[in-house]
Amino acid sequence: MKIHEYQARALLSDAGVPVPPGQMIESADLAGATYKRVVSEAGLGDGGLAVVKAQVHAGGRGKAGFVKLVRSAEEATEAARFMLSNRMVSAQTPPEGLEVNRLLIAAGVDIEKEYYLAITTDRGSRKNVLIASAEGGVDIEEVAAKNPDAILKEPIHPHLGLQPHQAMALAYRLGFQGKQVRQASSIMMALAKLFVEKDCSLAEINPLIVTPASAEHPDGQVLAIDAKFNFDDNAMFRHKELQELFDPSEENENELRAGRFGLSYIQLDGNIGCLVNGAGLAMATMDIVKHCGGTPANFLDVGGGASEEAVTEGFRIILSDNAVQGVLVNIFGGIMRCDVIAQAVVNAAKEVGFKVPLVVRLEGTNVEAGRKILDDAKSEIPTMQSATDLADAAKRVCEAVGA
């Protein structure tokens, strides 16, 4: 699960990580007053710098014009109006763009230097690892590719957690100086604690910045400017507080619908709907469809324990996609019983109707019972063909859609 930037800032702030003042708004009418409050909280007068940022999960906001620097209530209002009444189109959004419903207005800060800080779980070492770089503010993947030495990694002990000496040493290696060292290392400690407590799969501060020296802060201040958190879906059962941050408007409607039935569905842009049990077999089924010249319309893993009702819902979702010109069912029953799938095919045929070609390949647990159900229903589902194996199934469905 992902959350918005303004929510991530609140999590950081609650954990004791300093962030510049900011406020989320949903209406442009509030932009002017919010601007004034935010700059005043930051100790800036009228005319102080603030930033208006669209709150969407997709990246590329800056280039799309959905991050704007403003210096007055009027400019803030104008930027807010623009973002709330236009769809944001970037390399990471669908071509038709995304509707923006929420904005963050945050106080601007002067930046002396930018850093990158993140924690993720490293699969190789099976530990959480703190990743840091003195080259922050830019695309960290680019830094990793061009100059891997600029990325520092510190493993976190699975039981002890990040230790203060590790954070301090890392802060020194990153080049923090004077009072910055303790500020930066406290931020690392807070982030590490947050990562485990909230079951994150990614916790990222980019950029982490140092402000220029001032009378009040002779060594500058270390602040988190932008943050990104992803959470482990498997752990959501123990985080009611995070479930409340979930924004369904960011998700594909069909993917949400599938999720409610315990199905794992991902919308793709092809014309062959796929219904498969098991993630690996579902991916492999997409691969062989492509190999035969077709393009999958979706990834759909019905899992092992899905009920007849859930599988029927899976068919409803696939058939609700107008791009679908053929459907491939590939089931190798283990936990999943072939007779459950077969009955769901019959249900879906009765309820929605398979107007498009349907190719069914069944093998595994209760396969005889499953085949019998389909045989008995043959006359009611004229577009249905049975396949003998995976290759035959892919070939048949691709031929049926003329791929």
Next chain:
Amino acid sequence: MAILINKDTKVICQGITGSFGAQHTRGCLHYGTKLVGGVTPGKGGKKDENGLPIFDTVEQAVAATGASATMIFVPPPFAGDAILEAASVGMELIIAVTEGVPVQDMVKVRAELDRINNERRLNGEPVLYLVGPNCPGVITPGPKTGGGTSTSDPYTKAGCKIGIMPGYINRHISEVKSGKAVGIVSRSGTLTYEAVWQTSNLGLAQSTCVGIGGDPVRGMGFIECLELFEQDPETHGVLMIGEIGGSDEEVAARWAKEHMTKPLAGFIAGRTAPPGKRMGHAGAIISGGEGGAEEKIAALRSCGYEIAETPADMGAAMARALGLK
């Protein structure tokens, strides 16, 4: 021989009274597995539908039955604890079928298992293997000797199935003309069944099949399985099935190039998966330029694996690697 389990392996089921636990306890018994009891806290002293004794703790179950392996169906919030409980009383093989265990739980559990194994090695005790979580389990096929539809008429008297896979698709070496048995190791459950089915249809038997599971932090990996298969005289070749996400396949392929003498075949699922989308498995996601299918396939090929170009080619790729047409 085979690896990890055989007809004499005594097994208990943690979570035996849950619906999946009960269903697959029955399935394993029907296959011929020596399931000797189960654990559900609070139900100790009772018997399950098959007449197996139920215990309150794994410690009691091991003391009473002498089991050395356990099959875990405990719900995700408690699965990590169930694994640690089994490890704490000397289990040698823990197969965690449960899907949806939080990754941070597994980070802690895995570190503790590594510590326990270091201790066992120092004491000269047998090491512990964890398979899973989120895995179909392990099967060492035996020759078909019965109907496989009831506990009194099991499918085989010389095999062992611990997990949820269909047993009947497997072949024992005595049942195939080629006289060859292959080991199969896979991150995906149903794709393993597909591979078993294809190899069986081509006249190949399986020595042991291990579904290591689709989670990012888990127990056994490819390398540990390859190592055991290399040492097993009844395994003539190994089929390794990976998928997008992480770099386990690349690391395993490089290891295999150095250490494996047996023929190898490989398949990677997810060639057509878009980056940044989690494909069902918590581990199956292409991110940060890592974990793409093409890189994995290239790594396998360069390390001497015969590549299955499509999932329908897995069995044939194994046969090619073995020099059978």
